[in-house]
Amino acid sequence: MDSSKKLLESNSSGSDKELASTSVNITDQDSGLPSSVEMNDTPAAQSAAGEDEDEDIFEQVTMILRKRRGWGPGDLLEDDDDELVEEDDAGCPLPSTPEDTQLIEAEMTEVLKAGVLSDEIDLGALAHNAAEQAEEFVRKVWEASWKVCHYRNLPKWLQDNDFLHRGHRPPLPSFRACFKSIFRVHTETGNIWTHLLGCIAFIGVALYFVSRPTVEIQFQEKLVFGAFFMGAIICLGFSFAFHTLSCHSVEIGRLFSKLDYCGIALLIMGSFVPWLYYGFYCHYQPKVIYLSVVCVLGCLSIIVSLWDKFSEPALRPLRAGVFMSFGLSGVIPAIHYSIMEGWLSQISRASLGWLILMGLLYILGALLYALRVPERWFPGKFDIWFQSHQLFHVLVIAAAFVHYHGISEMAMYRVTVGECTVPIEPITF
Ligand SMILES: [Zn+2]
Numbered sequence: 001m002d003s004s005k006k007l008l009e010s011n012s013s014g015s016d017k018e019l020a021s022t023s024v025n026i027t028d029q030d031s032g033l034p035s036s037v038e039m040n041d042t043p044a045a046q047s048a049a050g051e052d053e054d055e056d057i058f059e060q061v062t063m064i065l066r067k068r069r070g071w072g073p074g075d076l077l078e079d080d081d082d083e084l085v086e087e088d089d090a091g092c093p094l095p096s097t098p099e100d101t102q103l104i105e106a107e108m109t110e111v112l113k114a115g116v117l118s119d120e121i122d123l124g125a126l127a128h129n130a131a132e133q134a135e136e137f138v139r140k141v142w143e144a145s146w147k148v149c150h151y152r153n154l155p156k157w158l159q160d161n162d163f164l165h166r167g168h169r170p171p172l173p174s175f176r177a178c179f180k181s182i183f184r185v186h187t188e189t190g191n192i193w194t195h196l197l198g199c200i201a202f203i204g205v206a207l208y209f210v211s212r213p214t215v216e217i218q219f220q221e222k223l224v225f226g227a228f229f230m231g232a233i234i235c236l237g238f239s240f241a242f243h244t245l246s247c248h249s250v251e252i253g254r255l256f257s258k259l260d261y262c263g264i265a266l267l268i269m270g271s272f273v274p275w276l277y278y279g280f281y282c283h284y285q286p287k288v289i290y291l292s293v294v295c296v297l298g299c300l301s302i303i304v305s306l307w308d309k310f311s312e313p314a315l316r317p318l319r320a321g322v323f324m325s326f327g328l329s330g331v332i333p334a335i336h337y338s339i340m341e342g343w344l345s346q347i348s349r350a351s352l353g354w355l356i357l358m359g360l361l362y363i364l365g366a367l368l369y370a371l372r373v374p375e376r377w378f379p380g381k382f383d384i385w386f387q388s389h390q391l392f393h394v395l396v397i398a399a400a401f402v403h404y405h406g407i408s409e410m411a412m413y414r415v416t417v418g419e420c421t422v423p424i425e426p427i428t429f
Pocket of ligand 1: 191239243389393
């Protein structure tokens with residue numbers, strides 16, 4: 001138990017005086033049973049903790065540790081020649097195997113020693129609430145000491161991409177542990193950071209844009225761009241949250257995967273708004289019709305996203321297909337726009353050029369995502385970095401920035417052209 005040792009070391013070096021005052025003597029040579037924790041001077045502690053009670057606490061903590069183990073040794077598949085030192089094939093969530101009683105007892109002793117030394121376990125109060133204190137302490141030690149594991153040792157609900165072999169997070173049934181895992185290296189590290197940084201970047205751009213004086217950018221334009229910023233920030237934020245919390249539990253993982261897909265639908269909807277607004281600036285009827293169609297398609301994709309089975313690994317191509325066809329439905333207003341403005345007009349070339357580049361980036365991202373390339377070709381070689389999902393994340397951010405540039409150019413064009421020369425058409429059916 002590295003962390004408890006560290007805890008032990010840091011405490012024994014830093015708080016000698018404290019130790020002397022509570023008179024707790026701990027010898028490393030002892031067999032490792034809690035009876036080695038002796039209390040000499042404190043009367044309350046003397047009366048509270050006899051050998052029997054120490055044994056009780058030990059039993060309780062052992063039970064807690066055993067209970068926290070998500071699955072038994074029967075779930076493990078046969079071993080192969082694993083060379084990764086960090087890998088703990090013998091059982092993901094905890095450092096020792098359940099049947100190895102000696103090892104677990106030694107670990108328990110380390111945990112309890114560290115607990116007493118660091119004041120996490122209050123000896124005076126042991127008689128009253130030993131189990132709660134011990135559980136809280138074991139939880140802390142465990143959260144700090146989990147190890148990455150092999151795909152085959154993951155519970156079924158965490159098995160998503162079998163081309164990624166090593167470096168998976170075990171189930172971490174605490175929000176704090178999940179958020180702390182952001183700073184550890186595992187299969188989700190790249191996914192978490194790409195969209196966390198992308199989200200922060202878009203919040204920065206959005207704040208800059210919205211805080212411009214009204215003479216520079218009008219309120220209505222801020223609103224239209226705001227739809228796109230909201231879509232991008234929500235999408236990247238939900239994606240960051242999903243990748244951080246996916247290993248929490250079945251329920252939390254499922255909830256956040258639904259939010260992740262809803263975020264993609266919102267990003268696509270938000271991207272359409274400024275494009276349709278500036279593209280059909282003086283053509284009210286097609287603008288309203290296209291915006292309505294986008295809303296309906298967006299709502300449909302959100303409804304599909306909320307379907308429980310939608311997040312299953314087998315439906316990966318369907319997921320890519322749903323969002324790709326939603327995005328590609330933009331081809332229809334794009335063709336309409338080009339006919340309206342003339343294929344070779346300056347504005348057509350400028351705005352359509354960026355739109356096509358954005359489309360290509362999204363399509364490439366969706367293809368990598370659906371086909372799981374490159375890890376499909378080199379299984380186990382892209383476990384931590386450059387796996388398909390990370391590339392997809394980076395392409396989504398690149399596409400969103402390309403789109404931002406494209407709609408900015410369309411807005412600039414509108415400013416230079418001035419208000420509509422043709423009267424705003426009423427809607428006629
Ligand atoms: Zn993702």
